[in-house]
Structures are given as structure tokens and as C-alpha cells.
Amino acid sequence: MTRPVALIARVFHSGLAVRLAAAAAFMLGAPALTADDAPERAGDPVYGWVLYNYYQGDAFDALTLLDVARERGGIVGHGAYPELVEGGLMLSYGMTREASDLFTRLLEETNTAENDETDSKKPRVSLTPDVRSQAWFYLGKVFYLEGEQGPAFESLQRVDADVFEESDSGLYPEWLYLRARLAMKSDAFGDNALVESLRQQLGKSGLWAHYLGYNLAMGEIAAGDVTGAQQSLNTLIADMEDEDPKEDLVAEHRALLDKSRLSLARLYLRDSRFDDALALLGAMPLDGVFSDRALFDYAVAAAGQGRMQRALDALDALSQRTLFLAWREQVPYARGYVLEQMNQPRRALNAFTQAAEHYENRGEELIIARRALTEENLMARLSFLRDSDDIITDAYGRPRVTPADFGLSEVLATEAFQQALGELNELYRMQALLAQREEQLSTFEAMLETRKIQRERRSREARYELERQQADDWVDAQNSFRTDIESALAREDAEFFMTTEQEDLKARLTKVAATLAQLPVDQNTARQRASYERMQAYFDWTVANDYGVNRWEAQKQLRELNREMEQFRNQRAAIEALISGDAEHDELARRLIRKATELQELKAQVQGALQQARGILMSRLDEALEQQSSELRRYLVASRHAQARLADHLFREGQSAEAAND
Amino acid sequence: MTDFFKTLLAGACVAMMLFMSAAVHAESGTAEDSQAVAERVEDLKKKVIGLNRDLFILEEDLLFPASTQFAVFLSVDAGEFLKLDAVKLKVNGDIVASHLYTDRQVSALERGGMQRLFIGNLKTGTHEVTAFVEGIGPDNRAYKQAASLAFEKGTDTAALEIRIQDRSSDYQPMVSIVEWE
Structure with a gap:
């Protein structure tokens, strides 16, 4: 009897998947609408770029960009909204734990800042009470879906009931329902009185009220109160039949109504109330989600009533259905049984023989399927919903998949299998991304290597140029010039600082002196000698007089030379430093090596997780096939027994007839 | 039985x-x-x-080192008068980017997203950027508009935004290029 609960949970769950997508959208949309300081346009291009990716469903790229922005100092001008966006993106990307932590922190931050009147610090994000209630609600729902009941309870408790009822009348019943379900699961989350009170608040109409009614009835069955469960289901069916749901809820309403009828009919069958069961099942539509099961139960009820032809018609109708469902395996046996009860032993024997053959064949198929169970043939039996090359996922990041082989439909519908399949898909996507990044890294390596070669070539050219400049000779010349000036200064050697003109004059005077030295000292040369001495004296006086100016000029030139040489030396040092190494290149190369190592480690981790996820998935499938196999064996044995019994019966009848004839 | x-x-x-x-x-x-x-x-x-x-x-x-990096983003606000179809971008007379938009991309832009249309390198100095925008304009007619901007590239990262806005005064779309500081 836990089965109907599981099925209902699935129906409920599929609805939630759609609604959770809206939750992520809310996380983005609502704050922008309600916050006082939310800018109308993206105040930072990176934030706009993040939104561009998010709105297209590229959660991974958007999360990467947010991480890049954080690394570079954060997004400017949007307060904590990028974090809210990040939370929504994490939900979309299936990082529910991270998203929960983030939302909890943001909501508590707002709470603390608002409750603490002494705190003058304005909260980074100001959420209105209705948005805050919505956020707590969705957070509670995420925890509930994760099976984390404690945190789910705490989050749901923080919803402001009055505000929530006023602002979100559509979500309010769901909030009541979730609280009631938690209270039903554990006393720590509430007692029966609370459940009853929540039920009263939900009223008698609306899908959430009906879901709660159904689960309460299932709870009564689990507690052994079958009569109570029958009453509850009767009331529920009556309430649902009186209701006229909205167009978009018609299918869900009808499925729950059929499920309730089916559950009640089974309770009647259990108590041998075949008339009641037949009336209930007869009212069920033939094209509903549960019509096949209803048809089978109808056959059981008709047989119980003794209306074998009706039972046979129902079973024949079921036999015509081509889709394989594990539970329908009992139909071939049931046909034989009904024919036997109709006192048609030959047809019954034939039906049992066919049933046994069917079970044998099916059993062999299952054995082969189990032996050949690989991930590839599992995937070949599943049909994934795709958008271009990508598999489309739901709000939890799980693939949208339907079985190509309907033998898998039951196992596929289980939450655990869906989760395992979703994780496997995520891991494959990660593996593909890492392979792509590995390729990209090798491109970077090639790029850096090329740059290095080009640099080395340029370095060689620069070194050759430096050598050609004979830089050391220039340095030596500068040093010698400086030493000469310094020593002339020490000697106060005015001649050393003579200008070019003065040097020229000095040379000419020396030449005149040399000429005079070769001439006889007489009256003829006396006038020249006197003239020379006058010129020499004037020259000496000029040199002595210009000493200060000339010395300053020489020192000025020396300073300029020193400056030039300093610049020359610096440039040369810079070029030599560049030639000897490139810090930027080295840093990039180091980062590249680090990332390549990290990538390899991550690849290994993904590979390990893949093996684990694959193992879990395959073992789940194997368990399901084993379970099908054991059921088939049971039906096979029963068919063979019936076959033997009937053959024996017919043989004896034949013998009796012969004896009578004799 | x-x-x-x-x-x-x-x-x-x-x-x-x-x-x-x-x-x-x-x-x-x-x-x-x-x-x-x-x-x-x-x-x-x-x-x-x-x-x-x-x-x-x-x-x-x-x-794209920071000293030469140059990026161009594109935004749509709010897209009532122009259903964006394609964009072409010229930098100093050369076409450097062109893009055809899917419905999903247009919707993402209209909801406030910004697309990074181009990233490249530019040396310091004056450059000219021209954007050609095509789409379906008012009265369901094909619409083309261009916008240009001459800007000075310094030694920091440069970012421009091609902004497609609705102009309520004459119910026409307006394309402009603005520089992010």
C-alpha cells in the first residue's frame, strides 16, 4: 500500500518540477521588482552578461562569469542582487545545497539588519515581507524535495502566514500542504491536531486539499485502519467529483480522482465487496492514466462476482495493449484462470500453455537483458529530450527522459533512478567540458611556446645590437674624461679647461715662440719678441680670466654626459633584464602548469564519480530486472501447475468417457 | 473460485x-x-x-591584456519598436563581428541581459566604432540603423555598449554607442 503513495508523490513531484523552475525565476525577478535601490539597467556590463546567459538557460556560463567578477573585485552597483541571481542559477544548475546556504545567509542578513534597531548599517539587500516569505517558502520546498525535513520545517516555519496568504494565494495552500506532510512524517514537526488544523484551513476543495486527503487515507491504511481509509477515500472522491477545476488543472485533478477510485476499489476487493468495486471501476474513464490497472481490477471484481465472461472481456482488452508494463504480466495467467472458471478446460489449457510459453520467452529475454546490461544499452533504451545537442533538463538539472522500452518505465519513474540518471548526465557534461578545456590549455601552451621562441629571437637581435654599440668603451671613455677633469680641477689647471679657440691661439703662440727661438736676438727681432710677449701675456691673462667660465662649462658637459650615460646604462640594464627573462611570461606559464595539474586532478575525480554513479544506476536497473524476473518465475510456475492440473483433468475425463463407452 | x-x-x-x-x-x-x-x-x-x-x-x-583590451556589449531596452534580427560591428573600417539573433537571445536581451558582442585588442589612440543594426521595426517593416563613435583608447581596458532603445517621442527605435567608464 505504499505504492499508491509513491505514485501520487510522483504526480505531485512532476508538478513541482515545473513550479520549481518558477522558483528560480522568482529569485531573479522578484527582487528586481520590489527592491528600492535596484537599478533599472545593468550598472555593470558583466552583470548584464550574466543575465544574458541566465535568461537563455546557460547557468554554467553565468555562474562562471559571476565567479570571474568576484575574482576581479565584484559587480558594481547592484548590492546583493548578483548573489540572489547566483542562488537562482545554482538551483538551475542542480547545486541545491550551495543555493540553500546562500539564500539562508541572504535572508538572515536581511532579518538581522531589520530586527536590530541599533544597527545603523543598511542591509545590502532589502526584501519586502512578501518576497521574504516567498523565499523562505521556496527554500523550504527545496529542502523538502531533497528529503531534508528538518531544514524544510524550519524554513517553512519562517513564512509569515498572513502576509503569504494575502500576497500569494496560489502558493498558500501548498505551504499548508507541505507543513501537514512534514507533521505526518514526524512528531517533531507537529501532531495530529496540527494536521487536522491544516486540513481545516485547506478546506474541501483545491488540489492541495485533495492531495492531503489522499495521503491521510494512505496513512490510515498504513496504520491498519482500513474502514477509516475507505470513508476518507469516499469523502475525497465525492468532494472531487463535485469540483470543477480550472482548465490547466483538469488533467492533474482527473489523475488524482482516478487514483483515489482505484485505491478505494482495491480496498473493496480486499473485503470481497465486488459489487462496490465494480461500480467504482466501471465509472473510470478508459483513456485515463490508470485505465489499464482499473481494467485489470475490473476483471478481478467481475470474476469475484462470478461474471466470468465480463472478466474475460476485460482481460482480452488488456491483452491487446502493446505497451509493456511489468504488472501486466499477470494477464496471460489470469486469462487461463478465468477460462477454467468458465468451465472451458480445453481453452483454459491452451491459454495456460500460451501463458507459460510467454513467461518462458520473457524470462529468457530478461536473462539476456541482465547479462548484457551495460550503460550503452540502457541509454539506447531511453529517449532523451534534446535541444540541439544538449539534453534538456528540468528545474533540478535532471534529464527529461522517456523510456523507448516501456519495460523500464516503472524503474525509470522512481525518484532514485531519475536522480542517478541526472547525476550521470551531469558528470558526462563535466567530462566533456574538461576535455574541451584540456584542448584549450594545450592551445595556450602552444601560444606561450611560440611567444617564447619569438622573444628569444628578438633577444638575440637585441644582444647583437648591444654588442655593436661597444657600450663598455663608452663607459671607459666617460670614466677617463671624469678623472681628467677631476685631476685638472685639483691642479687648478686653467689650460686644461681652455676653449677650442684658446687652444688654437695657444698653438699659434707656441709656433711663434718656436720661430722666434730660431731667429737671432737682435734689433730686427726685438720688436717681434716684444709683440709676442705682449700677446702671450694677454693670452695667459685671458686663460686665467676665463678659467671659471670654462671650468663651469666643462663640468656642465660632464654632468650632461653622466646623465646620458646613466640613461644609457638603465636602458641597457632594462634590455638585458628583458633578454635574461620575462616575468609576465613566466607567471602565465606557471599559471598554465597549475591549471593543467588541477584539470587532470578534476578529470580523475569526475571519472571516479562517474564510475560510482554508473554503478548505482546499473545496480538499480539490475534490481528492477531481477524483480521482474522473479515475478515472471512465479507466474510461470503457476501456469505450469495449472497446465498439469488441466491436462490431468482432461486425461481423466477422457478415460472416464472411454470407460463409459466401453 | x-x-x-x-x-x-x-x-x-x-x-x-x-x-x-x-x-x-x-x-x-x-x-x-x-x-x-x-x-x-x-x-x-x-x-x-x-x-x-x-x-x-x-x-x-x-x-587580451588589460592595456589593449577592448570589448563591445549590446543591450536592448525594451524592444517594443524593434525586433532585433542582426548586428554588424566595424572597428576602424573593418568588420570585426556580426551576429544573427535567435528568439531566445532576443528575449534574453529584452529582459535586461547584455551580450558581449566582441572582444579584441586596440592600441592607444583614437578609434572609430560603427554598429549596424537590423530588424523588424514599427509597422512590421524591415529596419536598419547605424551608429558611430570615435573614442580615445587609453592604457586601461575599454568597454563600449551598443544600446538599442525605444524612443517614445516618435515611436521609433534608437541606436547609440556609449562608453563605459
């Missing part, structure tokens, strides 16, 4: 209950494994995002 069916039904129920209880026991073991895998997968996702971030930054540092 009904006894057998009862027996069959009861047998089926018992088998189902046995199976279900076995399944519950099995579930508790594999549920822990599943939980562990789920946590592992989430942890790996976080690491992969971190690695992707580092490689994104490394790629930009390598190919």
Missing part, C-alpha cells in the same frame, strides 16, 4: 509488500550512496566552475 482469486490477490499483496519492504531496506543502503554521489557531484560542479573561471581569466590575460 473467489477463494483462488482472493488467494492470488492476497499472494500478490504479500509479495508486493515483501518486495516493497525489501526495496525499502535496499533503498536505505543505496540512498546513502546516492546522497554521497549527489554531494560529490555538487562539489565537483563547484570545482569545475572554479577551474572554468581561472581558465577564462587566463585566456583574457593571455590574449
Whole structure:
């Protein structure tokens, strides 16, 4: 009897998947609408770029960009909204734990800042009470879906009931329902009185009220109160039949109504109330989600009533259905049984023989399927919903998949299998991304290597140029010039600082002196000698007089030379430093090596997780096939027994007839 | 007759209950494994995002150093008078980017997203950027508009935005290029 609960949970769950997508959208949309300081346009291009990716469903790229922005100092001008966006993106990307932590922190931050009147610090994000209630609600729902009941309870408790009822009348019943379900699961989350009170608040109409009614009835069955469960289901069916749901809820309403009828009919069958069961099942539509099961139960009820032809018609109708469902395996046996009860032993024997053959064949198929169970043939039996090359996922990041082989439909519908399949898909996507990044890294390596070669070539050219400049000779010349000036200064050697003109004059005077030295000292040369001495004296006086100016000029030139040489030396040092190494290149190369190592480690981790996820998935499938196999064996044995019994019966009848004839 | 069916039904129920209880026991073991895998997968996702971030930054540092980096973004506000179809971008007379938009991309832009249309390198100095925007304008007619901007590229990263806005004064779209500081 836990089965109907599981099925209902699935129906409920599929609805939630759609609604959770809206939750992520809310996380983005609502704050922008309600916050006082939310800018109308993206105040930072990176934030706009993040939104561009998010709105297209590229959660991974958007999360990467947010991480890049954080690394570079954060997004400017949007307060904590990028974090809210990040939370929504994490939900979309299936990082529910991270998203929960983030939302909890943001909501508590707002709470603390608002409750603490002494705190003058304005909260980074100001959420209105209705948005805050919505956020707590969705957070509670995420925890509930994760099976984390404690945190789910705490989050749901923080919803402001009055505000929530006023602002979100559509979500309010769901909030009541979730609280009631938690209270039903554990006393720590509430007692029966609370459940009853929540039920009263939900009223008698609306899908959430009906879901709660159904689960309460299932709870009564689990507690052994079958009569109570029958009453509850009767009331529920009556309430649902009186209701006229909205167009978009018609299918869900009808499925729950059929499920309730089916559950009640089974309770009647259990108590041998075949008339009641037949009336209930007869009212069920033939094209509903549960019509096949209803048809089978109808056959059981008709047989119980003794209306074998009706039972046979129902079973024949079921036999015509081509889709394989594990539970329908009992139909071939049931046909034989009904024919036997109709006192048609030959047809019954034939039906049992066919049933046994069917079970044998099916059993062999299952054995082969189990032996050949690989991930590839599992995937070949599943049909994934795709958008271009990508598999489309739901709000939890799980693939949208339907079985190509309907033998898998039951196992596929289980939450655990869906989760395992979703994780496997995520891991494959990660593996593909890492392979792509590995390729990209090798491109970077090639790029850096090329740059290095080009640099080395340029370095060689620069070194050759430096050598050609004979830089050391220039340095030596500068040093010698400086030493000469310094020593002339020490000697106060005015001649050393003579200008070019003065040097020229000095040379000419020396030449005149040399000429005079070769001439006889007489009256003829006396006038020249006197003239020379006058010129020499004037020259000496000029040199002595210009000493200060000339010395300053020489020192000025020396300073300029020193400056030039300093610049020359610096440039040369810079070029030599560049030639000897490139810090930027080295840093990039180091980062590249680090990332390549990290990538390899991550690849290994993904590979390990893949093996684990694959193992879990395959073992789940194997368990399901084993379970099908054991059921088939049971039906096979029963068919063979019936076959033997009937053959024996017919043989004896034949013998009796012969004896009578004799 | 009904006894057998009862027996069959009861047998089926018992088998189902046995199976279900076995399944519950099995579930508790594999549920822990599943939980562990789920946590592992989430942890790996976080690491992969971190690695992707580092490689994104490394790629930009390598190919588009901050001193020469030049990026062009595109935004649509609010897209009532122009259904964006295509954009072409010229820098100093050369076409450097062109893009045809899908409905999903247009919708993402109209909701406030910004597309990074181009990233490249430019040396310091004056440059001219021209954007050609095509789409379906008012009265469902094909619409083309261009906008230009001469700007000075310094030694820091430069970012421009092609802004497509609705002009309510004459119910026409307006294309402009603005520089982000």
C-alpha cells in the first residue's frame, strides 16, 4: 500500500518540477521588482552578461562569469542582487545545497539588519515581507524535495502566514500542504491536531486539499485502519467529483480522482465487496492514466462476482495493449484462470500453455537483458529530450527522459533512478567540458611556446645590437674624461679647461715662440719678441680670466654626459633584464602548469564519480530486472501447475468417457 | 473460485509488500550512496566552475591584456519598436563581428541581459566604432540603423555598449554607442 503513495508523490513531484523552475525565476525577478535601490539597467556590463546567459538557460556560463567578477573585485552597483541571481542559477544548475546556504545567509542578513534597531548599517539587500516569505517558502520546498525535513520545517516555519496568504494565494495552500506532510512524517514537526488544523484551513476543495486527503487515507491504511481509509477515500472522491477545476488543472485533478477510485476499489476487493468495486471501476474513464490497472481490477471484481465472461472481456482488452508494463504480466495467467472458471478446460489449457510459453520467452529475454546490461544499452533504451545537442533538463538539472522500452518505465519513474540518471548526465557534461578545456590549455601552451621562441629571437637581435654599440668603451671613455677633469680641477689647471679657440691661439703662440727661438736676438727681432710677449701675456691673462667660465662649462658637459650615460646604462640594464627573462611570461606559464595539474586532478575525480554513479544506476536497473524476473518465475510456475492440473483433468475425463463407452 | 482469486490477490499483496519492504531496506543502503554521489557531484560542479573561471581569466590575460583590451556589449531596452534580427560591428573600417539573433537571445536581451558582442585588442589612440543594426521595426517593416563613435583608447581596458532603445517621442527605435567608464 505504499505504492499508491509513491505514485501520487510522483504526480505531485512532476508538478513541482515545473513550479520549481518558477522558483528560480522568482529569485531573479522578484527582487528586481520590489527592491528600492535596484537599478533599472545593468550598472555593470558583466552583470548584464550574466543575465544574458541566465535568461537563455546557460547557468554554467553565468555562474562562471559571476565567479570571474568576484575574482576581479565584484559587480558594481547592484548590492546583493548578483548573489540572489547566483542562488537562482545554482538551483538551475542542480547545486541545491550551495543555493540553500546562500539564500539562508541572504535572508538572515536581511532579518538581522531589520530586527536590530541599533544597527545603523543598511542591509545590502532589502526584501519586502512578501518576497521574504516567498523565499523562505521556496527554500523550504527545496529542502523538502531533497528529503531534508528538518531544514524544510524550519524554513517553512519562517513564512509569515498572513502576509503569504494575502500576497500569494496560489502558493498558500501548498505551504499548508507541505507543513501537514512534514507533521505526518514526524512528531517533531507537529501532531495530529496540527494536521487536522491544516486540513481545516485547506478546506474541501483545491488540489492541495485533495492531495492531503489522499495521503491521510494512505496513512490510515498504513496504520491498519482500513474502514477509516475507505470513508476518507469516499469523502475525497465525492468532494472531487463535485469540483470543477480550472482548465490547466483538469488533467492533474482527473489523475488524482482516478487514483483515489482505484485505491478505494482495491480496498473493496480486499473485503470481497465486488459489487462496490465494480461500480467504482466501471465509472473510470478508459483513456485515463490508470485505465489499464482499473481494467485489470475490473476483471478481478467481475470474476469475484462470478461474471466470468465480463472478466474475460476485460482481460482480452488488456491483452491487446502493446505497451509493456511489468504488472501486466499477470494477464496471460489470469486469462487461463478465468477460462477454467468458465468451465472451458480445453481453452483454459491452451491459454495456460500460451501463458507459460510467454513467461518462458520473457524470462529468457530478461536473462539476456541482465547479462548484457551495460550503460550503452540502457541509454539506447531511453529517449532523451534534446535541444540541439544538449539534453534538456528540468528545474533540478535532471534529464527529461522517456523510456523507448516501456519495460523500464516503472524503474525509470522512481525518484532514485531519475536522480542517478541526472547525476550521470551531469558528470558526462563535466567530462566533456574538461576535455574541451584540456584542448584549450594545450592551445595556450602552444601560444606561450611560440611567444617564447619569438622573444628569444628578438633577444638575440637585441644582444647583437648591444654588442655593436661597444657600450663598455663608452663607459671607459666617460670614466677617463671624469678623472681628467677631476685631476685638472685639483691642479687648478686653467689650460686644461681652455676653449677650442684658446687652444688654437695657444698653438699659434707656441709656433711663434718656436720661430722666434730660431731667429737671432737682435734689433730686427726685438720688436717681434716684444709683440709676442705682449700677446702671450694677454693670452695667459685671458686663460686665467676665463678659467671659471670654462671650468663651469666643462663640468656642465660632464654632468650632461653622466646623465646620458646613466640613461644609457638603465636602458641597457632594462634590455638585458628583458633578454635574461620575462616575468609576465613566466607567471602565465606557471599559471598554465597549475591549471593543467588541477584539470587532470578534476578529470580523475569526475571519472571516479562517474564510475560510482554508473554503478548505482546499473545496480538499480539490475534490481528492477531481477524483480521482474522473479515475478515472471512465479507466474510461470503457476501456469505450469495449472497446465498439469488441466491436462490431468482432461486425461481423466477422457478415460472416464472411454470407460463409459466401453 | 473467489477463494483462488482472493488467494492470488492476497499472494500478490504479500509479495508486493515483501518486495516493497525489501526495496525499502535496499533503498536505505543505496540512498546513502546516492546522497554521497549527489554531494560529490555538487562539489565537483563547484570545482569545475572554479577551474572554468581561472581558465577564462587566463585566456583574457593571455590574449587580451588589460592595456589593449577592448570589448563591445549590446543591450536592448525594451524592444517594443524593434525586433532585433542582426548586428554588424566595424572597428576602424573593418568588420570585426556580426551576429544573427535567435528568439531566445532576443528575449534574453529584452529582459535586461547584455551580450558581449566582441572582444579584441586596440592600441592607444583614437578609434572609430560603427554598429549596424537590423530588424523588424514599427509597422512590421524591415529596419536598419547605424551608429558611430570615435573614442580615445587609453592604457586601461575599454568597454563600449551598443544600446538599442525605444524612443517614445516618435515611436521609433534608437541606436547609440556609449562608453563605459
